[in-house]
Amino acid sequence: MYSSRFLSVILFILVSLSAQANTHRLPENITLERQNVALTLSPKQSEFSGYTLMHLAIKQSSDIVAYHVRDLVIESVELTHKGQTTSLEIVQPNEFDIVTHQLSKPISGQAKLQIRYKGKINQKTMGLFVADQQSGSPYIFSQFQEMEARTVFPGFDAPDKKARFEFSVDIPKQYDALHNTSVVSSQVQEERKIVRFAPSHKIYSDVLALAVGEFHSVKLKGTPNNSVVYAPKTITLNLPDDMSELVSNTVRFMEDYLDYPFPYSKLDFFVAPIDGLAAMENVGLIALNSHQIPEQDADGFAMCRFRKLIAHEVVHMWFGNDITMGWYNDYWMHESFAEFFAAKVLQALYPQETGCAFNPQSSAFFDDKHSARALRSEVKYRGDNEAIGQLAYTKGRSVLEMAELALGKAQFKTQMRAYVKQVAGANTSAPLFTQHFANRAWFEAFINAFITQSNYPLLTLSKQNAQIVIQQSSFDSSQDKRWTIPLTLKIWDGKALKTHKMVLNKARMVISNVPANAQIFLDTNGIGYFRYLDTTGNGKFPVAQLSRAEQASYIDNQEALAMAAKIDFMAYIDSLLHIINTLPHGTLEVSNALSTLQDTFVTLIPESLSDEYAHYLRSKLPSISEWPPILANQNGGLWLELYGLNLSDSSAISAAKQAYKGAPLSELAHRTAVLRVLVANASEQEYQTLLSQFAPSEKHIKEDLLDSLGYGNTHSQIKAFYDLLLSDATKGHDIDYRFQFPAFSPKHRAYAGEYIRSHKKAISKRIADDKLQWFPYNFITACSAKDAKIVKSTFADWQDVQGLDAKLNIVLEVINECAGNAKRSLQSVRDRLGKNQHSL
Ligand SMILES: [Zn+2]
Structure with missing residues (x-):
């Protein structure tokens, strides 16, 4: 899944309850083989009714049957065993949504459970929800991740209880219905229509999906599974030209890398403006928020983000859907593997536009505090994983990239293939994964250090007794933790570049066989889940010997050190001013420097210093009187924002006003930046005028207004x-x-x-x-x-x-x-x- 999110993200400490062992899990000895779900519903009604039939297999004899239910009104429960059907008394679920029926005598082997019930359609993005009610053509869609399927049908709503599902819906005849699988029959009976879907593969309930409404569609020509993109008829579908190619290439890349074919037969998309959700990997029917689709004139970065999102969801068909966590504590594996491979897809298919996939970890550091939740933490309640947030994507991917760098690409791929072969179609866990790398003694300690602890290491290089020493400590010093860290160092001795591999598993180690005066860069490939500080005095590592991703890592690292007062703050600001004053206005380095200067106003400078600090920066930054050439750059908006919003520069404010007068909102370049500058400097009346632009605007302009x-x-x-x-x-x-x-x-x-x-x-x-x-x-x-x-x-x-x-x-x-x-x-x-x- 991909939620839309704050600056960054994370975790929490579980409320410990004195619950008995495993009351949050269903009995291990009962599995669900098949389940039929029949729903009677309409987008214009707030309630629905349902019938479900569960085919159970009971391994050892059991005197209970149990399943998940939440917010459903159960009308009847019948158990059939050895040809005998018994009505069971209706029981309320426990705090983990588990209903347990005590049976009069133990049963084993095959059994059937039939339940009739009523439920409610949500207004928010949970379970089955209704959208677009105001438009007069509402539609129903679903979001079951995670633990939400139980609000739609009683079932085994857990990742280790994969089953084949067979859905049917009874809906008003004017509507269409979409599901994970294809329609096998659609029968109109007077005003109603009964739609039956093909049985699913063995999947877990979080990735089931259902849509009911009036839809239109576009075919993605040439895709391996003849993919179709559906949308409510009120939504215009403007897909990027290369969408078919992107889907095809992602599927082919994954099949080739893993030596394992696409695990399903359908790969369609459902596009709609879904509150709080960017995309969701439902098997055979990926949900995609229409706001994620780039505009026709989108820049490379926006295209890169979109491609990464689509690749991420497609990769989930392998990692998440086919290979599924055994329990929610390994949810991080779904998102980390999806991110890891999505970045690989971009690097392979769009090597010129991978900027959005650099530095997987940089946004993770932000709130990975000691009180943050570790990637692999106990999960009992709905929402516990929501609590991990972005770290499951960023930190987890970084750990995988570190593993690949340490092992080498070929070796990593070989071992990934072996791993995939073992867990294909089944459940997995972190220990199952690390087992495949047992030939490296440090591997398990390395993975565990990063997935079971919060926060991250600060690596410090120093010179002691003519040797270079590396030390580790927690970046946030309120607690001290240790990590096992495989490192690939770049060494520059003034003439040649070498690399040096080591595993740091102590607080302090001497770096052997490296000259004491060498310059060392610690974050090869810019992927390390650590920060680094060089106190050797050996001088700066030559920038020309660093890749783009490594340069970005260096910049990001310096910012973090400055913000955490581990290097002198104003010396750091001077280095940014130097970049802005010496490099061409439109470069990436200048963009980073401009946005970092903006950040300092948000995250550091108090109100009492803000005017003086702005005045100082204005005196050191280029003075701009002619804005059109600046705005002609791709990063013109960054210049305008810093000057007009933070520095209250009058020429920038006039430039924003002129731009606004000169073009309708729909054609305004750097729209968000222009609007922010106008808003920040608006009188009450001017603000009201800007606010009144919201109602009549197109959706993407509304988005920019909401950002301004x-x-x-x-x-x-x-x-x-x-x-x-x-x-x-x-x-x-x-x-x-x-x-x-x-x-x-x-x-x-x-x-x-x-x-x-x-x-x-x-x-x-x-x-x-x-x-x-x-x-x-x-x-x-x-x-x-x-x-x-x-x-x-x-x-x-x-x-x-x-x-x-x-x-x-x-x-x-x-x-x-x-x-x-x-x-x-x-x-x-x-x-x-x-x-x-x-x-x-
Ligand atoms: Zn995901």
Whole structure:
């Protein structure tokens, strides 16, 4: 799955309950072989009715039968065993949604369970939900990941209980129905239509799907499974030209790499604006949010992100759907493998546009704090995995890339093939995976160090007794942890480049056979899940000897060290200013430097210093009077935002105003940047005018407005923005992370907190239950003790939201850590500003 998300993501500490062992799991000795599900439903009705028949196989004799149910009204339960049918008493589920029927005498062998029931269609993206009600042509779609299938039919809703499913639906005759498998019959009877689908492969319930509505479709010509893209008829399908090629090539790449054919016979897509979801890997019917489809004139980076998303979902057909975690604690394996191979697909098929797939780990570090949840953690409740968030993708992929780098590509591929052969069509786990690499003594300790611990290592190079020494510690020093880390070092001795492999498994090791004056680069390929600090004094590693990904890693690492006050902050700012003043305006390096300068306003500089700091930067940055040549660059928006939004530069503000007057919104270049600058500098009346653009605009322009209107500069503007987010006008758009924009500004955090505190009810109505826990992340860029207080009081009444407490702890750890580090960084800023004023 891919959720739409905040700046970044993560975890939590489980509430420990005194539950008996395994009451959160179904009995091991009963398996589900086949299940029929028949639903009677309509997009215009809020309730549906269902009938299900489960074919059970009971290995040892059992005096119970058990299955999952949530939010369903059970009408009857009948058990058939050895030709005898008995009615079972209706029992309420336990806190893990498990219904257990005590039987009068033990049974074994084959048994059938038949259940009649009623359920409710959701308004939010959970279980079966309805969308587009306002348009007059509503449709039903499903999202079962994770543990949501149980809200649609009673069943064995667990990844180790794979079964063949046979679905049928009874719907009003004007609608179509889509499912994981093809339609085998469709019979109209008066006003109704009964649609039966082919039986599925053996799959787990999270990846089942159902859509009911009025749809149109486009064929993806030449694809190996004759893929079709469906969409509600209210949605225009503008797919990129190379979509067919992308799907075909991804399938072929995976078949070739794994030496294992595509495991299913159908690979269709369902495209719609789905709240809170970018895409979902349902077997044979991948869900794709229409907002993820790039515009016709999208740049390389946007195309790269889209291709990576599609490749990711297609890869899930192998990793996740065919090879499935044995339990949810290994959910990280689904996302990590999907990300790992999606990046490989991009590198193989689009080598010129892989920028979006660099540095898998860089966004993960952000909130992988000690209080974060480890990738492999106990899971009992729905939403526990939602709590891991982005780390399952980024950190997990980075660990796989480190493994591949250490073993070499060919060796890694050979062992992956052997692994896939063993677990094909079945369940897997982290231990099963690491077993295949047992010929490397360090492998298991390495994987476990990264998947069972939070936070990440800081590797420090130093010179002691004419030798180079490498040490490890936790990046966040409040706790000390150890990792086993395979390293491939790049060594430059002034003449030639060499590599050196080692496994760091102690706090401190001497790097042998390397000259004491050599320059060493620690993050070969830019993939390491660690940060690094060079205190040898041997000078900077020559940039020309680094790949693009390694250069990006170097830049990202320096930023992290500066933000955490591990190097001098203003010396770092000087290096950014140097880049901006010496390199061509449109380069990637300049883009990074510009956006980092912007970040410093959000994550470090307090309101009291912000004017002076902006003044200092303006005095050191290029003075721009002619904006059109700057805006002609792909990164023109970054220039405009930094100057117009953060530096209040009058020429940038006029340039934004001119651009806005000169073109309709639909044709406006750098639309988001222009809008943000206008919003940040708007009078009340101007803000109202911009706000009024929302209702009549096309969906993609609405998206840009939602990314801009939160930059208002007064409380009434922020209130108007938040009211818009919570209104019906934004249905079908993600709203959760957009609450963070006003909170980016230190001076508006208190007001943002107060609004959120007093609108808990309205917010809860719009956000899926398991996603509500992320709301504190809207304040994760805050950086002072005062901010921490604001955040605590904002969420004081949210303790009933599952997982929220743990998220709040992470956010508070980020804020407090930042506040601690900021003391040194801000001293560096004050010293410089003081000096600067002196010299004036
Ligand atoms: Zn995924």
